[in-house]
Amino acid sequence: MKLSQGVEWSVHCAVLLAQGPPGTVASRRTLAGFYGLPEAYLAKHLKSLVRSGVLHATSGPRGGFRLARPAAEITVLDVVEAVEGEASAFVCTEIRQRGVCAIPAEQCVRRCTVDRIMQDADDAWRESLRGRTIGEIARGLSPEVRERSRGYLAENRPA
Amino acid sequence: MKLSQGVEWSVHCAVLLAQGPPGTVASRRTLAGFYGLPEAYLAKHLKSLVRSGVLHATSGPRGGFRLARPAAEITVLDVVEAVEGEASAFVCTEIRQRGVCAIPAEQCVRRCTVDRIMQDADDAWRESLRGRTIGEIARGLSPEVRERSRGYLAENRPA
DNA sequence: GGTGACTTACTCGGATACGGCGTGTCCGAGTACTGCAGG
DNA sequence: CCTGCAGTACTCGGACACGCCGTATCCGAGTAAGTCACC
Numbered sequence: 001m002k003l004s005q006g007v008e009w010s011v012h013c014a015v016l017l018a019q020g021p022p023g024t025v026a027s028r029r030t031l032a033g034f035y036g037l038p039e040a041y042l043a044k045h046l047k048s049l050v051r052s053g054v055l056h057a058t059s060g061p062r063g064g065f066r067l068a069r070p071a072a073e074i075t076v077l078d079v080v081e082a083v084e085g086e087a088s089a090f091v092c093t094e095i096r097q098r099g100v101c102a103i104p105a106e107q108c109v110r111r112c113t114v115d116r117i118m119q120d121a122d123d124a125w126r127e128s129l130r131g132r133t134i135g136e137i138a139r140g141l142s143p144e145v146r147e148r149s150r151g152y153l154a155e156n157r158p159a
Numbered sequence: 160m161k162l163s164q165g166v167e168w169s170v171h172c173a174v175l176l177a178q179g180p181p182g183t184v185a186s187r188r189t190l191a192g193f194y195g196l197p198e199a200y201l202a203k204h205l206k207s208l209v210r211s212g213v214l215h216a217t218s219g220p221r222g223g224f225r226l227a228r229p230a231a232e233i234t235v236l237d238v239v240e241a242v243e244g245e246a247s248a249f250v251c252t253e254i255r256q257r258g259v260c261a262i263p264a265e266q267c268v269r270r271c272t273v274d275r276i277m278q279d280a281d282d283a284w285r286e287s288l289r290g291r292t293i294g295e296i297a298r299g300l301s302p303e304v305r306e307r308s309r310g311y312l313a314e315n316r317p318a
Numbered sequence: 319g320g321t322g323a324c325t326t327a328c329t330c331g332g333a334t335a336c337g338g339c340g341t342g343t344c345c346g347a348g349t350a351c352t353g354c355a356g357g
Numbered sequence: 358c359c360t361g362c363a364g365t366a367c368t369c370g371g372a373c374a375c376g377c378c379g380t381a382t383c384c385g386a387g388t389a390a391g392t393c394a395c396c
Contacts, residue, residue, distance in 0.1 A: 003249050005379090009254065027328085028330080035257055036258030036259070038380095044380090044381085059389090063328075064329070076273075084160045089160050099193050114296065117291050124283045128279055158328085203342085219348065219366095220366070220367045222349075
């Protein structure tokens with residue numbers, strides 16, 4: 001099991017936007033340059049964030065990405081699910097109903113125990129991420145870092 | 160993020176072994192047949208379980224796989240980590256130290272907040288799986304299922 | 319001077335190649351039983 | 358009848374192809390500002 005690196009990029013980008021004043025807009029070039037990321041590839045992930053309603057995008061000059069909601073209302077889970085998808089990491093294929101000792105479907109009234117345990121773990125993981133917000137992360141950064149981020153965002157603000 | 164299907168197979172196989180009397184041995188052919196799985200591929204995962212010390216393998220006739228410890232002492236996490244590896248799903252690449260606004264390493268005394276949040280979620284996931292054991296699952300199965308499993312294991316017990 | 323359209327430069331969005339890991343399979347090394355020959 | 362040995366059949370273990378999704382990139386569609394001609 002491995003998370004896409006796009007998750008790290010996306011969360012950091014969201015936090016960066018959250019450090020500026022509300023409504024701060026930054027182009028993908030600006031975002032990629034801040035962290036030294038490949039611009040074209042980062043764009044792919046930003047697009048996913050737009051589709052999921054985490055970011056809002058505007059085209060043309062003065063365009064770019066901004067948070068679609070107040071940073072305090074965007075959970076880390078929102079960002080992760082935007083990139084990785086909302087599907088659970090574990091998918092039960094009901095192998096108990098296959099093979100020579102297949103259990104007839106009518107006997108499978110209870111959900112597969114293995115499935116339930118894996119889903120419980122998945123829920124715990126999501127619940128942990130749901131409890132942390134982008135705004136919380138941005139607010140917890142050191143004043144020096146926040147100051148530098150705000151300066152960069154202001155400099156590269158689309159004219 | 161997606162878990163290998165080998166996880167499902169491995170957990171079910173461990174549970175199957177746990178349904179028989181302690182020390183029950185089953186060959187990969189027996190295990191694969193029970194669930195209708197491709198024997199050659201299942202073998203790959205069983206090998207991982209042996210490497211991780213979850214199962215114990217013996218060669219030759221009367222050989223096969225058996226649980227390396229009492230089923231109550233084998234957690235679901237043990238099986239999952241055997242197949243998926245113990246590495247965390249999220250790996251922090253310290254992108255805050257890269258790009259035009261790179262934070263000097265000497266200022267990074269605190270661990271990256273994003274990393275900490277992701278690791279917390281990962282820990283919650285693992286903790287959830289660590290609390291459930293193979294033996295617990297086997298004991299919770301319905302008597303009919305357990306009886307059928309025991310019968311199959313006895314029938315296919317290596318002569 | 320004001321206004322309108324045009325040019326332009328910048329933005330995002332979808333479509334398109336490449337590569338690594340999970341998926342799937344095979345054959346070889348090792349072992350315990352089985353049958354037989356010899357004592 | 359007992360014993361030793363060779364053959365055999367079954368087991369696991371490592372090495373070898375294939376396919377899909379993450380990785381990485383590009384070019385086209387759209388937009389708003391700036392500019393210039395015209396009124």
